[in-house]
Amino acid sequence: MSDETSLSKSEVEAALTQLSPADWKRIKIRAQTYSKALTYLTADDLVQEALICLLSGDRVWPRYARSVIVVINATHGIASNCREREQLGPIDHRVDISVLSQEYDEEVGTLVIPINEVTPERIAESRGDIESIERLVVNDEELQDVVLVWSLGIRGKDAAAELGWEMNKYEAARKRLTRLLESL
Amino acid sequence: MTDTTKQDELRKFLQTQLEELLEMSDEEILEGSDPEVLKIEGLAMIAAAKATLGSRRMAAAKTAMAIKKASTNPIMSPINIDEARAYLQAAANDSRITIAARSLGEMSDEDVIRIYNQLNKLRQDTNGSK
Numbered sequence: 001m002s003d004e005t006s007l008s009k010s011e012v013e014a015a016l017t018q019l020s021p022a023d024w025k026r027i028k029i030r031a032q033t034y035s036k037a038l039t040y041l042t043a044d045d046l047v048q049e050a051l052i053c054l055l056s057g058d059r060v061w062p063r064y065a066r067s068v069i070v071v072i073n074a075t076h077g078i079a080s081n082c083r084e085r086e087q088l089g090p091i092d093h094r095v096d097i098s099v100l101s102q103e104y105d106e107e108v109g110t111l112v113i114p115i116n117e118v119t120p121e122r123i124a125e126s127r128g129d130i131e132s133i134e135r136l137v138v139n140d141e142e143l144q145d146v147v148l149v150w151s152l153g154i155r156g157k158d159a160a161a162e163l164g165w166e167m168n169k170y171e172a173a174r175k176r177l178t179r180l181l182e183s184l
Numbered sequence: 185m186t187d188t189t190k191q192d193e194l195r196k197f198l199q200t201q202l203e204e205l206l207e208m209s210d211e212e213i214l215e216g217s218d219p220e221v222l223k224i225e226g227l228a229m230i231a232a233a234k235a236t237l238g239s240r241r242m243a244a245a246k247t248a249m250a251i252k253k254a255s256t257n258p259i260m261s262p263i264n265i266d267e268a269r270a271y272l273q274a275a276a277n278d279s280r281i282t283i284a285a286r287s288l289g290e291m292s293d294e295d296v297i298r299i300y301n302q303l304n305k306l307r308q309d310t311n312g313s314k
Contacts, residue, residue, distance in 0.1 A: 044229075
């Protein structure tokens with residue numbers, strides 16, 4: 001159902017189909033960042049779940065919102081919910097269980113063995129704080145500076161001024177950081 | 185630095201990154217990427233999301249149907265063995281059904297209940313198909 005404030009399901013699908021290549025890349029970069037900093041889910045899984053939420057109507061698409069922002073916000077919502085479940089839920093996502101024996105024994109139950117597919121490094125990476133991002137730029141001082149000013153909420157010309165850089169130096173570093181996050 | 189401060193820094197980082205990404209021109213964003221490939225990948229993700237959504241709807245509908253079916257099935261009350269024997273005795277006099285009435289007295293309670301259930305089911309099915 002559509003109304004004055006939100007898109008119908010068919011309008012949502014049309015809006016998604018019309019996303020530009022640049023917007024798809026923006027979504028991809030954001031999903032990679034969320035995947036790295038917030039959850040064990042992959043970037044593709046996050047985007048997929050966000051699209052499902054939007055197409056099903058579970059998540060409202062505000063009629064006059066910019067499409068790329070709606071999808072990015074939905075992806076953020078999925079990542080945040082996953083993070084909450086990972087932290088508070090009864091399942092330990094760090095451990096996978098493999099059945100060792102197919103036979104069920106009444107006394108001991110089914111034999112299982114834990115497999116740690118998620119490494120300690122991955123656990124530390126996705127713990128939901130700025131260190132998750134800082135760890136990615138540990139070998140690049142300029143990128144560390146960009147992460148620092150962004151984590152203070154400073155960007156653009158203000159960020160360049162704060163760092164004492166020319167704008168073109170800041171833009172080159174911003175581009176490098178964006179590519180790094182995209183390539184994760 | 186406390187965890188809350190670090191989490192707050194990540195929140196600010198994410199907000200600033202979003203503003204920068206939205207402000208960067210499409211040309212700058214697309215540098216090093218093939219726009220066609222990005223578009224095709226995007227459309228493939230939409231198609232995959234629609235397929236998953238369809239499968240989930242189907243699974244949900246099947247579950248709902250199973251629950252409905254279970255809730256509308258009559259709950260079998262415990263059967264009184266004397267009533268079951270009387271029921272079978274009456275059925276033995278029904279020309280449409282062949283039951284050796286003379287052997288009813290020799291049947292174990294277990295057999296009586298089994299045949300009672302079978303006969304009941306047969307009658308329900310016959311009534312349902314009319």
